[in-house]
Amino acid sequence: MEVSIPQMVDEFPQVMWWEADELVPILVGMGAGTVFEVFTAGMLAGLVLSGIYIRYKRNALPGSLHHMIYWWGTSGLNTVFTNGLETEAEQ
Structure with missing residues (x-):
């Protein structure tokens, strides 16, 4: 049985x-x-x-849509680390 393996781990499934x-x-x-x-x-x-x-998605950097949604204030970028400069041990 042949199984389709995506090129990238985080790609969306194809429809x-x-x-x-x-x-x-x-x-x-x-x-x-x-x-x-x-x-x-x-x-x-x-x-x-x-x-x-x-068209926008193909011409933009990977992850830029997620950053734009964060910039507009509709979602949090990271719920684990509120300060990006902290390490896990400092929390």
Whole structure:
């Protein structure tokens, strides 16, 4: 039996030709389109947003999206070490 091994350990799983995180804008657009009864427009908006996300993700440094989310204040970067200059023994 042949098993698919990803090139990087932290890569998202593939769904057809997209990575799983690249499908989120499409699914959100489809969900919003269903709620507001404009499914086709929501799906097209999701495809456009997904294309923009994919283009940004491919041209940016790895991990930059996580840092941008932290910079906007919507998530913590590290919950274990509040001060990045401290070692584990100093806490």
